[in-house]
Amino acid sequence: MIAQAIFVQILTPRNLGNYIVNSIDKRAGVKYSPNLGRERRPSVRVLVGCERSGVVREAFRKRGHDAWSCDLVPADDGSPYHYQRDLRDLLAQAKQGYWQLGIFHPECRFLCNSGVLRLYLGGKKANGPDEARWAAMREAAAFFKLCLDADIPKVCVENPVMHGHAKALIGGVEPSQSIQPYEFGEDASKRTCLWLKGLPLLVPTNVLRKERYANQTPSGQNKLGPSPERSALRAKTYQGPADAMAVQWGVLGQSADTSTPAALTPYHGGECG
Ligand SMILES: C[S@@+](CC[C@H](N)C(=O)[O-])C[C@H]1O[C@@H](n2cnc3c(N)ncnc32)[C@H](O)[C@@H]1O
Numbered sequence: 001m002i003a004q005a006i007f008v009q010i011l012t013p014r015n016l017g018n019y020i021v022n023s024i025d026k027r028a029g030v031k032y033s034p035n036l037g038r039e040r041r042p043s044v045r046v047l048v049g050c051e052r053s054g055v056v057r058e059a060f061r062k063r064g065h066d067a068w069s070c071d072l073v074p075a076d077d078g079s080p081y082h083y084q085r086d087l088r089d090l091l092a093q094a095k096q097g098y099w100q101l102g103i104f105h106p107e108c109r110f111l112c113n114s115g116v117l118r119l120y121l122g123g124k125k126a127n128g129p130d131e132a133r134w135a136a137m138r139e140a141a142a143f144f145k146l147c148l149d150a151d152i153p154k155v156c157v158e159n160p161v162m163h164g165h166a167k168a169l170i171g172g173v174e175p176s177q178s179i180q181p182y183e184f185g186e187d188a189s190k191r192t193c194l195w196l197k198g199l200p201l202l203v204p205t206n207v208l209r210k211e212r213y214a215n216q217t218p219s220g221q222n223k224l225g226p227s228p229e230r231s232a233l234r235a236k237t238y239q240g241p242a243d244a245m246a247v248q249w250g251v252l253g254q255s256a257d258t259s260t261p262a263a264l265t266p267y268h269g270g271e272c273g
Helices: 002-011 013-028 055-061 087-093 113-119 131-148 164-169 230-235 239-249
Strands: 045-049 066-071 082-084 101-104 154-159 177-179 192-197
Touching: 045 055, 045 087, 055 066, 055 239, 066 087, 087 131, 113 131, 113 164, 131 154, 131 164, 154 239
Parallel strands: 045 066, 045 101, 066 082, 101 154
Antiparallel strands: 154 192, 177 192
């Protein structure tokens, strides 16, 4: 009876099919993300550059993907799936085709529109350029461009809206879209631009409309007061968009649709960050 049950189980066409696919995949080194029911999807090897929080890394890992973060500083969560090193070295050393998806959060303070006046001494154009600041801005723009041009088939680079000098340095490339955490179920407002390559636009999952969000003061400014952790806390990726990235972009192996969903239009200007 038991032997018969085992025999029937083994000979089920689906099991037999899975057995054959598994053997082939094992030899080819293909991994699958678990817990996806009947729909088997290859797991994606994801590099999350300039991430210390691990929010995006863990959103992918929880869904069975082989995701790694990289930052100059250690991972906030002490994860073993973190490279503490310069992203530029990691990208230069990666074998072609190793990373399948790259999501990058480069420093924005020298590139963002809100900081443009700091390019001038005392924050005033009339005082002339702050040469050190311009040099830092050129370096930050080169870093951004390196992320955008990474030799990875699917790339997302995240940043606030850029000022014109930085935009010119990255070749005038416009962001593909801008998103808000409140479009992904978060009680927070923080417009963020995404530059996408080989990826479809991120589709909002749960839009919360409020007059004022939990992270805002009555005048709409960010609530976080001065502290040593302020910049890391402000820069931390929100969970909602991270989950959406993992769900919507963790589909390598199926041909990801990179066309613009009908209900969405690409970003063509306005405030980010
Ligand atoms: C704007 S923050 C992004 C934080 C991210 N959203 C998170 O949730 O952790 C930029 C990060 O880039 C890191 N960084 C700056 N230069 C880097 C480099 N050359 N290689 C790797 N990481 C770098 C910084 O340490 C910082 O944590």
